[in-house]
Amino acid sequence: MGKIALHGFGRIGRQFLRVALAQKFFVPVSVSDIRDEPTLAALFAVDTNYGRWPEPVSGSPGKLTIGEHEIQYINSSQEVPDWAALGVDVVVDCTGRATTRAGAQPHFDRGAKYVLISAPSKTLDDCDAVLLKGINLDTFDPAKHHLVSMGSCTTNALAAVVKVVLENFGIQYGLFSTVHSYTNTQSLTDQPMKERRDSWAAAENIIPSSSGAAKTLKFIWPDLNITGKAYRVPTPTGSIAELNLVTEKDCTVEEVNNALRKAAQEPPLKGVMDVLEDEWASCRIVADPHTSIVDLPLTAKQGQLLSIAAWYDNEWGFANRLAEVAAFIAEKASV
Incomplete structure (x- = not known):
């Protein structure tokens, strides 16, 4: 290595x-x-x-x-x-x-x-490339990909769900919202910050924020028509993203959840994505190494609109993928 x-x-x-x-x-x-x-x-x-x-x-x-x-x-x-x-x-x-x-x-x-x-x-x-484990890491080319981005924690959480839905039902368009723990870009007390909304105390407010995940997802799937935003909340770690989609192929909640269950048990998403069958709060997923943990009881369908929610420990889950990808690149670099 x-x-x-x-x-x-x-x-x-x-x-x-x-x-x-x-x-x-x-x-x-x-x-x-x-x-x-x-x-x-x-x-x-x-x-x-x-x-x-x-x-x-x-x-x-x-x-x-x-x-x-x-x-x-x-x-x-x-x-x-x-x-x-x-x-x-x-x-x-x-x-x-x-x-x-x-x-x-x-x-x-x-x-x-x-x-x-x-x-x-x-x-x-x-x-040179945005490479995510379970999504497109197998496309890594040591001769071409010298500067590699891992995207964000939210990108990794959404990408697993997008991959499963795209491959099974197709996606016309979608909108996501992520409820995300506060980060170091915010302030502990009220004070002027570069981003105006970040000027209010992170541990006392729900703070709307932008999310670059939609743009990064399009780096992987150029034709993907999804956008979204984030809300920073007073928790130290542990986040959830809700993805609302209109699929190309009609589907039921049961069909979607079965596809997610199957994908979580098999490569390439095994170990990257997991599913929850019971009802939990964010403390359940703190220190969980998966980067996308789908809350199956929250999957819903209304007309053409499909809603899927995925938890992720925005620090620990992402750090696990980062270490795995670093080891993968180092292995390939030594060949």
């Missing part, structure tokens, strides 16, 4: 590393960020959403020690690490700053062969 480096040790970066180590996918060559080692080690060791890491964790100059693993730490506040000197093949960028080709270019300039970004690219020209 090729060597992997993690760049950006925020919410997704830390969960990405937890998944990679817990599942024994890989140990990254390095972790880079702009903060000090002891603080980052403490944030990894005890996480508000996911609890304590089961091994000793410490940070000292130039390294993070997690159990038996000593991982080189590089402060990247001044410049991107020298990936060529480190022998890195794949850089996983979790900073949120590589969503344009120009933003990702410094990684290539410093010797990275592949860059996987944990965010949607601004445009399709800003990446």
